[in-house]
Amino acid sequence: MLIVITGNGKGKTTSAIGQGIRALGRGKKVLMVQFIKSPQWKSGEDFVIEKLKGFDLIKGGKGFVGILGDNLPFEEHQLSAQKTFELAKAKLKDYDFLILDEINVALSLKLLDKDKVLSFLKEVPEEKVVILTGRGALPEIIELADLVSEIKEVKHPFKEGKKAKIGIEY
Amino acid sequence: MLIVITGNGKGKTTSAIGQGIRALGRGKKVLMVQFIKSPQWKSGEDFVIEKLKGFDLIKGGKGFVGILGDNLPFEEHQLSAQKTFELAKAKLKDYDFLILDEINVALSLKLLDKDKVLSFLKEVPEEKVVILTGRGALPEIIELADLVSEIKEVKHPFKEGKKAKIGIEY
Structure with a gap:
């Protein structure tokens, strides 16, 4: 079963985490593999998940791509996304529930090869659940998915000049 | 800070749970108070939350209202929603983060008095976070909120005749 959580609104990763919880x-083994997000950059949920038996987390990204002071060569982001994807593929056999967090962003930035991801997704066994999060899900991904939710931003305090808040945004 | 998660799509409660996690x-004390959802009806996340120190759960509902075999008098649903709301109000002082799950539904069904809920929300201290979930958030609630996400259903397997799946829907 493939679930896509996309859209420009807040709550995509947290929704996937809630689904994982x-x-x-229900006794399922859960793995969240994060693209873009790097191990150096901790988010509140990481501290809880690391204590949960049966819920594993791999942060495979190298941080934001091309914005907010990123000065890594694009190829390095690509390489790390590809490694992370290969790792997720290899790990699927050991889990019932796989969250590919921000993979939609990795795909739209072309850090990952679309065709490789689509072939993998087509071969996910029926009894496993794979969730793909991130804004800008590709049409081919939406087409393939069983369940798609789009989170729309109706109102966001950033727009009113407030800063990202610990425990809320990260 | 008031956050509203509304819309007809899947992922509102799970998103609030992920936010709570x-x-x-980040060391916050979290309480989730559920309207509509009753203690007799367990969802997968309940088993995890009950083991998490610092994350409490109160299921204060009496089940679906007026559908799926519900034969309780409407007044009983109202009474239980009102009691649950009073309990949530009283508990807020002991928590940093309060999730009022399905309160939007309780409001649109008129299980709760809108004005009472609005006055409470207006008095939530700035440093606390209150999340309101459920489809059909009232315009006055959206107006008052700092952050509003709408989850839109783009594609849902129920529509293709598949049954609710344990570990996914509940």
Whole structure:
């Protein structure tokens, strides 16, 4: 089963985490693999997930791409996304529930090869759940998915000049 | 800070839970109070949350209202929603982060008095976070909120005749 959580609104990653928590409560083994997000950059949920038996987290990104002071060569972002994707593919056999966090962004930035990701997704066994998050999901991904939610931003305090808040945004 | 998660799509409650997990990881005390959802009806996340120190859950509902075999008098649903709301109000002082799950539904069904809820929300201290979930958020609630996300259903397997799946829907 393929689930896509996309859109420009807040709550995509947290929704996937909540889904993971729900599945964990039903005895499923959960893995979240994060693209873009790097191990140097901790988010509040990381501290809880690392204590949850049966819910694993791999942060495979190198941070924002091309914005906010990023000065890594694009190829390095690509290489790390590709490695992360290969790792996720290899790990799927050990889990029931796989979250590919921000993979939609990695795809739209062309850090990952679309065709490789699509072939992988087509071969996910029926009994496993794979969730793909991130804004700008590609049409081919939406086409392939069983369930697609779009989170729309109706109102956001950033727009009113407030800063990202610890425990809320990260 | 008031956050509203509304819309007809999947992922509102799970997103609020993920937000709660994030806040918990930053040392916040989290309470989720559920309207509509009853203690008799367990969802996967309940089994995880009950083991998390600092994340509490109160299921204060009496189940679906007026559908799916519900035969409780409407007044009983109202009474239980009102009690649950009073409990949430009283508990706020002991928590940093309060999730009022499905309160938007309780409001649109008129299980709760809109004005009472609005006055409470207007008095939430700046440093606390209150999240309101459920489809059909009232315009007055959206107006008052700092951050509003709408989850739109783009594609849902129920529509193709598949049944609700344990660990996914509940």
